[in-house]
Amino acid sequence: MDFPKLLTVVIAVIALAVVGVVGYVVLRPPTALLSNAAFEMALISPNADGVDDLTTITYSLARPAQVSITLENESGDRYTFRDNERRTSGDYSVLFSGIVGGYTLDGEDIPGDIQTRLIPNGSYTWVIDAHNDDDSASATGTLDVVDADSRPPVISSFSINPGIFTPNQDGISDRVDINVYLEKAADLSVYLEDNAGQRYYLDEIEQGREPGDMGNHEFDYDGGVDQGMEPPADGVYTVYAVAQDAEGQRIMRQGTLEIQDGGLPQVEIVAQTTGTDVYFETQPYDEAMHTTADETGAMIPMPEGVMSDLTTLEVVQGDLLVFKLTVWNYGDTPIRTIGPFPGTVYDFDQQYSTIGAYVEPGAWRVGINCDTALSDFPWRWAIAPKDQLEAVYDETQDATYYYLLPGARAEVWGAVRLTELVPAVNPQDCWAGLIHERVETLQTRVGAREVKIAPGPGSAN
Structure with a gap:
């Protein structure tokens, strides 16, 4: 075959292909971008009673597109259910309960972030819109909303203290108290969140009100320390309170909480270095050692x-039982302590409250106990010299508070005057x-030592 004949054949084949494509396009145009768009029910009553609460939205895409679904009432107010969301080609189905993005009505002053909310009762025109770089399409219809419980789950009070x-x-x-007041029954969660998005959920205090009931709810947080866990790292956290009602309306309020000096003591x-855990000895008593409040x-x-x-250590009745021991803060948290400070002397019938050294919750002290003591660890001292x-x-x-720093070791010592001799326990x-x-x-029982009280001069025992 010579060259002119080959060229003629090629041109003929190309022409035939072009004619075929043009004919196909004329006889069978491209499929519509959007089809089968519908709301299954034309009326819903979203009030969580299980009757007509939902409708199903369906649509099909012939090609990938951005999809929006909006509803507009007779007053021209527009509510968005889907906003320009990317979808691939295919068939779609989604339940719709009247919940759209958050909004406020004229005259409303609702605290917090309204994340989702029911559209108000009324008649609506719905629009499903699809578009891409080459094409666009839309479909419309009507929907009536009746008997909707559109009262949002307002959090009227939110405090962090x-x-x-x-x-x-x-x-x-040591603890933070968070109070939340719900104006409507709703699922309620309260949590801390750090900058990385890590959440720490708080437990509600049982007060006779069921979780989620309308009214006040109190949350108590100790950082997990009371359960023997390390608390979250020091820093500033966002505290969220989120309420969502049975209809799906959700409101969030937020505040800040700063954690400082956190740690497990x-x-x-x-x-x-040698011998027993507690060093005991005896010394004579001097009236100048008498301490009162x-x-x-x-x-x-x-x-x-x-x-x-x-x-057995023998102590003459009326003399001192002296002790010494070592305390070590082996953690990363300062340890608070209170007096009396090491070196203080107790009479046998005294205790810490007698000399004005009352209990302070959270403080640490060393105590001495004996079988004949009138209470549990009645004689107590600070865990280090001042x-x-x-x-x-x-x-x-x-007030001034005193702390033994992390890594520190301290010697603690003191004395009790043993004036009571109980023959049955001697x-x-x-x-x-x-x-x-x-x-x-x-x-609870460190360095236990047998102590015998010997009658002193002039004693009747």
Whole structure:
């Protein structure tokens, strides 16, 4: 075949293809971008009674497109259900309960962020619109909304107290209280969120009101420390309260909470370098050592011993049972303590409250107990000398608090004057304990030592 004949054949084939394509387009035009658009029911009553609460929206796309679904009432108010959302080709079906994006009506003043809300009762024209770079299409119809419970779940009150929170079990701002008032029954959740989106949900306090009931709801948060968990890291957190009613209307309110000095307290009485955990000895009593709530007596110096054998320790009636031990803050959180400070001397019939050293929840103290003591750990001391503690002044409480810093070790010592001899319990055991006031006694029987009281001069025993 020569070249002119080949060229003629090629041109003929191309012409035939063009004619075929043109004919196909003329006889069978491209499929419509949007088809089968409909609202299954023309009337809904979205009030969560299970009757006509929903309708189904259906539509089909021949090609990928951006889709919007809006409703407009007779007054020209427009509500958006889907806003320019990208969809691939195919058939679509979605339930519609009258819930659209949040909005407010004229004259309304609703606190917080209205995220979703029912459209008001009335007659609507719905529009499903689809478009892409090459084509667009839309479909319309009507929908009536009746008997809708469109009252939103308003959170009329939302408070966070205190705004600065120190979850470390020192008894100072250890808990945060969040109060939420619901004007309508709704599912309610309250949580903290950090900058990375990590959420920490809070438990509601049981007050006789069921969760989600209309009215006040209180949430208490300790950072997890009371359950032995590390609290969230120090920093500023956003606190959210989210209420969603049975119809799907949702309102969110938010505030801020700052966590400072958070941490799980970790402290213990540690063993001496040699010998038992607690060093015991006896010393004579001096009337100058007598301490009351109004006057602090003379302090005894710290014993020099670093060990004691475990034989029975004999104390002359009226003399002092002296102890010494070591406390270690092995955690990352400062440990708060209260007096009396090491070196203080108790009479047997005294206790910490007798000398004005009352319990302060969250504070830590060392205690001494004996079999004949009139109460549990009646004699208590701070976990370090005052000059080894960090003083922190609290302007709000107008008070100074004392802390043993992380990693610090401190010697604690003191004495009890043993004036009571009980023949039925002689000898008796005496021991030390580490007390977290109004929380727990962590070490309950440390360095137990048998102590025998010997009658003093002129004693009737």
